[in-house]
Amino acid sequence: MSFTQSELAAKLAELIEQHHVPGAQLAVLDGDEITEVAAGVLSIRTGSPVTTDALFLPGSIGKLYTATLVLMLVDQGLIDLDQPVKKYLPDFEVRDAEARDTVTVRDLLRHASGFDGDVFIDTGRGDDALPRYMKEIVDLPQIAEPGTIWSYSNSGFSILGRLVEVVGETVFETAMKERLLAPLGLQHSVVFPEEVIPHPNSVGHEPDPENPDGLRVSEPWGLFRSCGPMGASLVASAGDVLRFARLHLDGGVAADGTRLLSADLVAAAQQPQISLVDDTVLGEAWGLGWILDHFGDVAVIGHDGNSLGQNAFMRVAPEQRFGFCLQTNVESALSMYRELAAWLFEERLGVTPRQDPEPLDSLVVADPARFVGTYERSGLVFRIEEADGALVATITASHAAAEMQSLPPMERLPLVPVERDDSFLLELPIADSALLAVFFDPADAAGTPTYLHFGGRAHRRV
Structure with a gap:
């Protein structure tokens, strides 16, 4: 109809x-x-x-x-x-x-x-x-x-x-x-x-x-x-x-x-x-x-x-x-x-x-050290840290579009584990909904992540 x-x-x-x-x-x-x-x-x-x-x-x-x-x-x-x-x-x-x-x-x-x-x-x-x-x-x-x-x-x-x-x-x-x-x-x-x-x-x-x-x-x-x-x-x-x-x-x-x-x-x-x-x-x-x-x-x-x-x-x-x-x-x-x-x-x-994977009951990650590090591309840096067994992200944006938007601070944002390996929900203060963040190594799916994919972009681990 x-x-x-x-x-x-x-x-x-x-x-x-x-x-x-x-x-x-x-x-x-x-x-x-x-x-x-x-x-x-x-x-x-x-x-x-x-x-x-x-x-x-x-x-x-x-x-x-x-x-x-x-x-x-x-x-x-x-x-x-x-x-x-x-x-x-x-x-x-x-x-x-x-x-x-x-x-x-x-x-x-x-x-x-x-x-x-x-x-x-x-x-x-x-x-x-x-x-x-x-x-x-x-x-x-x-x-x-x-x-x-x-x-x-x-x-x-x-x-x-x-x-x-x-x-x-x-x-x-x-x-x-x-x-x-x-x-x-x-x-x-x-x-x-x-x-x-x-x-x-x-x-x-x-x-x-x-x-x-x-x-x-x-x-x-x-x-x-x-x-x-x-x-x-x-x-x-x-x-x-x-x-x-x-x-x-x-x-x-x-x-x-x-x-x-x-x-x-x-x-x-x-x-x-x-x-x-x-x-x-x-x-x-x-x-x-x-x-x-x-x-x-x-x-x-x-x-x-x-x-x-x-x-x-x-x-x-x-x-x-x-x-x-x-x-x-x-x-x-x-x-x-x-x-x-x-x-x-x-x-x-x-x-x-399609829907996002369901969040898990706990924010604690089995091996947080596997993900901790700095991931970046031109004008955007993700710093992933451990906080009591969970993961948090601090994001620094410096590209021209970000500067024109007067972005608020994005510090120690929680990464919420979901029912999918190496994936988390992350909600930015400028967004009205969480997005999926995926850690991965394109050369070895079981390896230590070399990239963080978020917002449609790959951020390389440095």
Whole structure:
């Protein structure tokens, strides 16, 4: 049974009140129909109501648009997924020479390059933002050998954005407009902040340091132009995000019948390319840009997105042509997403999203020394310590996005053991839900952990 607009509106209003979210948009795809609802305010500063045509920052959901642009160039025979990136970008440099010469386009799309992930650099607002970014990452460190483990890499998608520019002989944002937004008829999707002005639009919200129970408007509003292919360029309504996703449900054919992408590549993008380590919140595997998962026996694709004070989620079951996009204007809305996804998919398809492993009764760990140590990547350090037989984590964030968010101290946070080996639940003070932290050695499952995987990223033991 399909959901009515009034049912969806009532549920969204209930959820934003329950989860203390200022405002949200929800779009639900069922068959060929998209139903859009909105609730709350765009800004606690202005009190302007959220409308279904308002623009939010979908964040990393925009990576799917970047991946689609790359696949279009593959379709044209201009890019081979299994050729090294350096073949197309001769000036491409990173710290590890072997990785520089061997990382493939496929590796970048599936987050298996092994490059450090979160390098956010302001290289200006000009059309040379991505070329300048490429020069800034020549010392980009390597966390793992290419192709060995999955670790989410924002930097990898800015590299893909530059690939679109060089091979496609255009500027990234122009490619977005001309090859995706215009052919798909997306009237509520833009790529530059100044294009947002004529539309109702959402601002982000973050915890107010002077009022722990309250929120304040996030400043600044968005990330740098160099981060555009990571998802920072896209500003869109939830309905438009689903209209984009429908391209991948319809075998690469736009709503007007125009073929934008071959059916074979659309199918390949939804095939597992690499398995995930912390396979609960996100999913079980990654395709060519897509998160891949199963809710019960139903195959699901999607992506999440975080911007400064905004959090978005999109999940779709291609075979059943059912799914949704939720956009919120709060820093963390994971609990709200989980509750909404469970309600929608259980009511409509009789399945629910996968759950975290159950926590154990005791925080005490059998061999805490096995995990104690320092794990890091560029801009983020985890220090794991023993505390009366249990484990605690102190996290220090120094990358640019963290500095813009005015993060609270994250000291001696408890790691909660769960019914899964070498895995723990860890909740950050900036989050509304715990995430799975997994210690592992990719070369020896029974060995001393050499990595800590958390938040989709691998942190190497140092």
